[in-house]
Amino acid sequence: MLLQILFIVWRESVEALLVIGILAAWMAANDTARSGRKYLWGGVLAGIAAAFALAAALMVFANELSGEAQDWFQTALMLVAGVLIVQMVFWMHAHGRTLKHELQNGLADAARRRHWWGVFALALIAVAREGSETVVFLYGILSAGADAAGGLMAVTGAIVAGFALALATYGALQLGRRWLSWRLFFRVTEVLLLLLACQMFTSGAEKLIGLGVLPFTDPLWDTSWLLNDMSRWGGLVAGLTGYRALPGVVTLAVWLLYWATVFGVGSWQARERVA
Numbered sequence: 377m378l379l380q381i382l383f384i385v386w387r388e389s390v391e392a393l394l395v396i397g398i399l400a401a402w403m404a405a406n407d408t409a410r411s412g413r414k415y416l417w418g419g420v421l422a423g424i425a426a427a428f429a430l431a432a433a434l435m436v437f438a439n440e441l442s443g444e445a446q447d448w449f450q451t452a453l454m455l456v457a458g459v460l461i462v463q464m465v466f467w468m469h470a471h472g473r474t475l476k477h478e479l480q481n482g483l484a485d486a487a488r489r490r491h492w493w494g495v496f497a498l499a500l501i502a503v504a505r506e507g508s509e510t511v512v513f514l515y516g517i518l519s520a521g522a523d524a525a526g527g528l529m530a531v532t533g534a535i536v537a538g539f540a541l542a543l544a545t546y547g548a549l550q551l552g553r554r555w556l557s558w559r560l561f562f563r564v565t566e567v568l569l570l571l572l573a574c575q576m577f578t579s580g581a582e583k584l585i586g587l588g589v590l591p592f593t594d595p596l597w598d599t600s601w602l603l604n605d606m607s608r609w610g611g612l613v614a615g616l617t618g619y620r621a622l623p624g625v626v627t628l629a630v631w632l633l634y635w636a637t638v639f640g641v642g643s644w645q646a647r648e649r650v651a
Contacts, residue, residue: 378534380572380615384513385538386545387565391468392506393546394558396420398479399499406484412492419499426500427507434515444587450519451583457516458576460509465566465573466641470649472562516576519583571617574634578618581630595622 403413434453441449471478479498486494518531549558584590600606600621605614613619620627 378530379612380517380575381514381531381534382538382541383568383572383616384510384517385535386541387569388506388510388513389539389542390545390549390561392503393542395475395479395502395506396499397546397550398476399483399495399502402480402483403495412486412495415492415496416499419496420503422496422500423503423505423507426504427511430508431511431515434511438515447583447587450515451580451587453512454516454519454576454583455580457513458573458580460512461569461573461576462638462641464509465569466645468562469566469642470645519579568616570638574618574631575615576618577630577634578620578627581626585624585626590626593624593626595624596628598622 399416400413403416438446438449468475479502482498483495486492486498514535545561549561581590585592598621603613603619603621604610605619605621610619610621618631623631
């Protein structure tokens with residue numbers, strides 16, 4: 377659970393730092409845009425504030441619910457988080473190569489027109505997008521295994537550690553592109569994110585079984601002898617990938633449907649890129 381939190385904060389923070397770095401570097405290198413830097417950093421702060429506001433709103437709303445209503449809310453957020461993770465992976469896969477160019481074009485247009493509030497809005501949207509996704513992802517993770525979160529201090533520690541690791545990773549990516557490239561970083565983390573999304577959908581399906589929406593069935597097989605998902609290492613693998621040692625029909629169906637969708641969308645995206 378804590379490793380999931382650390383990973384999400386690390387990955388999303390690196391992506392946010394990349395966007396902020398592109399914007400800040402372009403403005404620093406263009407004399408005509410330097411007067412708009414305060415709008416850039418104002419937008420960054422506003423984006424962070426928007427993410428915190430969303431987190432507070434989710435917590436307040438969740439606390440107002442009780443019993444089955446809260447279970448439904450947590451299940452919905454868990455499934456939404458899974459959808460957002462998959463959407464983010466494919467969006468970055470499609471736009472990663474042109475992201476820098478698109479951001480710089482937006483800044484150049486704002487600088488030409490002296491439309492500094494456009495710079496503010498660009499930074500706000502970029503940061504708020506990453507921040508709000510992180511909030512939803514973290515809530516989905518906590519909903520999937522709140523009992524295993526380890527308490528507020530442990531969760532806070534994982535978030536701080538994830539952000540510190542993101543700063544170090546961003547610095548390494550900027551300084552050591554020969555041995556640690558952005559392309560390699562995104563390829564590896566995309567695979568890990570897709571595995572984590574599978575875990576979200578698997579846990580969401582189990583929540584729906586508990587709510588009586590989906591049927592409970594006996595396990596199809598037992599691989600506990602190989603890797604028990606209740607053990608320390610098995611639990612880690614299960615939390616990061618959706619692995620289950622005793623999967624039922626619903627769990628198997630979720631796996632098959634999820635990975636068929638992922639590979640199908642990936643193949644379509646590859647064909648579109650070639651065309």
